[in-house]
Every structure is written in structure tokens, then in C-alpha cells.
Amino acid sequence: MAGPVSGDTEAQYAGDPSSKPGGWITFPFMMATLLGMSITSFGWVLNLIVFLIEEFNIKSIAAAQISNIVNGCLSMLPLVAAILADSFFGNILVISASTFISLTGILLLTLVASLDFLKPTPCETGSNLCQSPSEFQLGILYTALVLVTIGAGGTRFTLASAGANQYDKPKDQGSFFNWYFLTLYAGAITGATAIVYTQDNASWKLGFGLCAAANFVSFVVFVCGKRLYKHEKPMGSPFKSLISVVVAATVKRKAAISSKEEDYHQGLAKTSPAMPSKSYGFLNRAALKTEDGGSVNNIWRVCSVQEVEDFKAILRLLPLWVAIIFVSTPMVMQTSLMVLQALVTDRALGPHFKVPAGSLQVIIMTSASTFIIINNWLVYPIYQKLTGKRLTPLQKVGIGQVLTILSMAVSAVVEAKRLKTVENGHPMSVLWLNTATSLTSLVIGVSFYLSTALISLLQRTTKWLPNDINKGRVDNVYWVLVVAGVLNFGYFLVCSWFYTYRNLQGDNEQHPKDVST
Incomplete structure (x- = not known):
């Protein structure tokens, strides 16, 4: 879901019903933001192993392991960003904060590459004796990596969700996703070729500096288009309903499972099944309407049959x-x-x-x-x-x-x-x-x-x-x-x-x- 509407924007559209936010007018802002962030994230992460080996004298296998940890976080953080956006802040605010966090991190990484006291002395040619980075140097490096990882993870897929939310017609949403992936790969290939080549053949300072410039443009462009975006209020994360099924089934673990449809909470879904399936039968208690099970409005005591079946599908x-x-x-x-x-x-x-x-x-x-x-x-x-x-x-x-x-x-x-x-x-x-x-x-x-x-x-x-x-x-x-x-x-x-x-x-x-x- 997209973020809540700010007060001034909400008043603007309330005063002029014909003025509708969102639509294709937001497209260039979304694509420019995505392109810049893709160039930034792929530009530093794809050459991270080489940077650690050449600039921080880190052994090759250790550098590969650090890179794996960073990439693991990059792959898992979008899930955290989605939960924060859906449940609390909305996509627009999460994207704005993430692009700024990423900008802070890439600027710090550029400083690390520029200032000699922030990295160990380079190894002498042909020598196996290299100075290891100090705890202070590693601390600054890891801080920069944490910031750019959080920033990249917070924008990569929330941008897709926020962009699709700007359109009412499925056809327009489909067209947006086509452009989204095309732009994502264009940015990735640019980062993997032009940026990485600059780092290897010109300087790390210039390479990271170009990433910072791309990140800065993304941040400015996205913020400038904020008044044009369609803002939708957070509706809650689906993970909340999954957890509620476990809690409700556990609370009513001693209740007898019924074979009558009227004993199960159907919820608001029109296509919800009347009876829960027999598989994973212990979870069916989550949808039971019992006298001591609490009100049907309490999701931690009574879930719908559809929510129970969704959880079973995950299992x-x-x-x-x-x-x-x-x-x-x-x-x-x-x-x-x-x-x-x-x-x-x-x-x-x-x-x-x-x-x-x-x-x-x-x-x-x-x-x-x-x-x-x-x-x-x-x-x-x-x-x-x-x-x-x-x-x-x-x-x-x-x-x-x-x-x-x-x-x-x-x-x-x-x-x-x-x-x-x-x-x-x-x-x-x-x-x-x-x-x-x-x-x-x-x-x-x-x-x-x-x-x-x-x-x-x-x-x-x-x-x-x-x-x-x-x-x-x-x-x-x-x-x-x-x-x-x-x-x-x-x-x-x-x-x-x-x-x-x-x-x-x-x-x-x-x-x-x-x-x-």
C-alpha cells in the first residue's frame, strides 16, 4: 500500500474533486528514481569483493563471505520494508527515507575510498605482508555498508508497489511493470559495466562518487514528485493475519473441532470457503466461534476460514x-x-x-x-x-x-x-x-x-x-x-x-x- 496523504495534498484534492493524484504523470518520477537507485546499488555491490581485497587488504575468501552476507541482507530487507510500508508508514514515506539512508551510506563509502586514514596502507607489490584494517576503519566501512544495504533494500520492491498503485486499470499496471523491470535491468547493467569499469580503471573515489550522484538525483526527483503521487493509507501486513491464525489456534487448542458451517467465522470475503479443509486440522480451531473464544472482531481470538486456508497454503x-x-x-x-x-x-x-x-x-x-x-x-x-x-x-x-x-x-x-x-x-x-x-x-x-x-x-x-x-x-x-x-x-x-x-x-x-x- 502507498503512504497516507499529507495534510496539504489532502486538502488540495478535497477542494477540487476533479483533480486526481497518480496516473502516468508520476511515471517519469518513479522511473528516474528506480534508474538512479539501480545504478547506485549494483554499482557498489557487484564490485564489493574486489574493493575489500584491493583497498582493505581483506583475504579473498573472507571478502567473498562478507559479500554474501551483504547480498543476503539485500535480498531479505525488502520483506522488512514491505511490512513497514503496509502496516505503518506507506510506500511513499519508506521510499523517501530509504533513498536518503542510501545516499548517506554511499557518501560515507565515497569518503572511505577518498581518505587514506579510513583504510589500511596498500600492500607492497609482490609482498605477502599486508597491513590489516583497524577496528575503527572496519567500523566506518561496515557502517557505510549497513546504510547502503538498508537504502537499497528499502526501495527495490517498494518502488514497484508504489508505482503500480498510481494506476486504476490493470492494463496500465501491467505496462508499468514492464517498464519497471526494463529500467531495473538497465540500471543494473549500467552499474555492472560503466561504474565497475570506472572503479577498476579510474579510481574507487570516482566510481563511488558517480553512485552518490545517481543516488542524489533519485532522492531529489522522488521528493519533487511527492505531491503528484496517489497516497493510500497503510492497510496492515498479511503477516499479521498469518500470526493471528497461530495465536487463535493455540488459545483454543482444547476446543472440539466442529463439522457445522455455522460454527466457523466466514469473514468479509465473498469467495471464502464455508468449511476449512481437513488438512492441518489443528489450525481449524482458529476459525471456530466459541463462547470463550472472544469477539469475531478480535483477530487474535477468531480468524476467518479464508485466513486459515491461506496459512495452510503457506505450510x-x-x-x-x-x-x-x-x-x-x-x-x-x-x-x-x-x-x-x-x-x-x-x-x-x-x-x-x-x-x-x-x-x-x-x-x-x-x-x-x-x-x-x-x-x-x-x-x-x-x-x-x-x-x-x-x-x-x-x-x-x-x-x-x-x-x-x-x-x-x-x-x-x-x-x-x-x-x-x-x-x-x-x-x-x-x-x-x-x-x-x-x-x-x-x-x-x-x-x-x-x-x-x-x-x-x-x-x-x-x-x-x-x-x-x-x-x-x-x-x-x-x-x-x-x-x-x-x-x-x-x-x-x-x-x-x-x-x-x-x-x-x-x-x-x-x-x-x-x-x-
Whole structure:
């Protein structure tokens, strides 16, 4: 939901009923804000590993772990921002505050890159003895990273929600989302190429300074358009209703479950089922209207049947989410290790151009977008025409898991070949890493933390991940991920076999073996 209307704006529209906020007049403000914030966030995060290694003398594996933690927060903070926007402040206020917080953080990061006393003395060429950053220097660095992470996480998807709220017609909302993702990827690619190249070949100060300039423009533009936006009052987060189901069912845990429709609270939803389903029957007590259960207006004592069924739908998805999290962990590990591999490869393309290590991650963005387009417009329609059936969402996820396993196998072979070139004294061309990353796609925030834990475990139990990966066996790490991926795929197949699809039109449950719809 969007934020509440400010007093002056509310009075303005109350005095002139024909004057309606929102609509396409807000489009340039939203897109300019999104473009600037995308350039900013991708501009600093994609090259973070290189920055930590080169400017803070942090060991390569430790830098990859820090990057994983930051990326994990970037992936999970939008959920926090959504709860704050829906329940308390509205999207407009959350976006305004987030862009300002991000601006503060990127300015601090620019200062860190500019002032020598805020970072350790650079390592001498050819020396293994490097000065470690002090606690003060790390404190300033981590403060900057926290601020820019909060700012990026608070705007990335709230901008999508706020922008869609400006339109009344679904067609206009669909057009907005098309432009939203196009602008998001345009900003991401700009950050991954132009900004990262500037950081590597000009200076970190200029690179972060350009990010700060883009962030500043985003903040100013968004605030300037504030009077034009459609402001909607916060309506509450859906997570509140999910929690209320657990609380209400627990409070009435001793109540007898009824088989009569009139004993259950229906709520206001016209399409709400009359009776709760039999699965997870202990949750049905949440919708029971008991004498000691409290008023139906007390959500912590009585929930609607629809709310109970929504919570059950979440529970049915949990096993599949676990499988997706575990399949995403290899992908995020591959993303981090790819940067470390790129740093020790020959990245020269011709005599005058050297590919920045951080820019290789743009391959993931472009390949993901390409595969989505090819699958939706070519592969899936051909499959449906040949078989007469549509692929279910779980079947599509399964295909993605197979591609991820193949990607890990390719990465293992590529790394083994790269190590042989190191022994021969001829570094492998960076173009070999394209092949290995073209099958990867989007990641899940939790996977970054699992990736960090797995890297730590491998460091403690094997010699495969030393700080100098030329002396390690990253290819063995990829083979471990291949085996883990195969086991996870088996688990995913079991979960998919028992999963019950829900017919949204008739709100009836579909047989788990029926995958024709």
C-alpha cells in the first residue's frame, strides 16, 4: 500500500474533486528514481569483493563471505520494508527515507575510498605482508555498508508497489511493470559495466562518487514528485493475519473441532470457503466461534476460514521452499567464486581493454533475462503444442534445478582446466567463465548465508579454499555442489509428487498427480 496523504495534498484534492493524484504523470518520477537507485546499488555491490581485497587488504575468501552476507541482507530487507510500508508508514514515506539512508551510506563509502586514514596502507607489490584494517576503519566501512544495504533494500520492491498503485486499470499496471523491470535491468547493467569499469580503471573515489550522484538525483526527483503521487493509507501486513491464525489456534487448542458451517467465522470475503479443509486440522480451531473464544472482531481470538486456508497454503509450500533455498546456495557460491576466479585469469580483450572482475556478473542478469524470454515465448509454447499440456510451476522449477546442476559441473571442469593453465604459466582467458555462469539465475537471500556457512565449513575441513585459490581446488568445491544438487533434486521431486495444487477458480484442491493444468 502507498503512504497516507499529507495534510496539504489532502486538502488540495478535497477542494477540487476533479483533480486526481497518480496516473502516468508520476511515471517519469518513479522511473528516474528506480534508474538512479539501480545504478547506485549494483554499482557498489557487484564490485564489493574486489574493493575489500584491493583497498582493505581483506583475504579473498573472507571478502567473498562478507559479500554474501551483504547480498543476503539485500535480498531479505525488502520483506522488512514491505511490512513497514503496509502496516505503518506507506510506500511513499519508506521510499523517501530509504533513498536518503542510501545516499548517506554511499557518501560515507565515497569518503572511505577518498581518505587514506579510513583504510589500511596498500600492500607492497609482490609482498605477502599486508597491513590489516583497524577496528575503527572496519567500523566506518561496515557502517557505510549497513546504510547502503538498508537504502537499497528499502526501495527495490517498494518502488514497484508504489508505482503500480498510481494506476486504476490493470492494463496500465501491467505496462508499468514492464517498464519497471526494463529500467531495473538497465540500471543494473549500467552499474555492472560503466561504474565497475570506472572503479577498476579510474579510481574507487570516482566510481563511488558517480553512485552518490545517481543516488542524489533519485532522492531529489522522488521528493519533487511527492505531491503528484496517489497516497493510500497503510492497510496492515498479511503477516499479521498469518500470526493471528497461530495465536487463535493455540488459545483454543482444547476446543472440539466442529463439522457445522455455522460454527466457523466466514469473514468479509465473498469467495471464502464455508468449511476449512481437513488438512492441518489443528489450525481449524482458529476459525471456530466459541463462547470463550472472544469477539469475531478480535483477530487474535477468531480468524476467518479464508485466513486459515491461506496459512495452510503457506505450510504446504515450506518443503518446496527448502528445496529452492538449497538449490540457490550453489548459485550464490558460484557468483562469489566467479569473481575470485576472474581476478586470477587473463581478463584482457585486445591490447587496450581489460574486463573488470565485478562486471562478469552482468552475464547472470542478461542470461537470466534471455532464458526467461526464450522459455516463455518459445520453449514452453512448443512443449504445450506437442504434448497438449502446460508445464506446471513445479516442473519449471525442476528444469531450473537440472540446469543449475549442469552449471556446477561445467564450472568444475572449467576450474580444473584453469588450474592446469596456471601450472603452465599461461592464465586462462576470462571468456571461459562465461560458459559456466550463463545457466545461473536469481538467488534467494537465505542462500547467501548458507553459502557463507558452507564456505567456512570447507575452509576448516579441506584445503580446497585457501586465500590464494591458485593453490586450492575450487573444482572440487563445484563437484561437491553437483552431488548436493543431485540429492536436493531428488528431495524436490519427492516434495513435488506429494504437493497438492490449488484450483484458484473453484477453490478446490487438485489431485497431486494431475499436472495437466
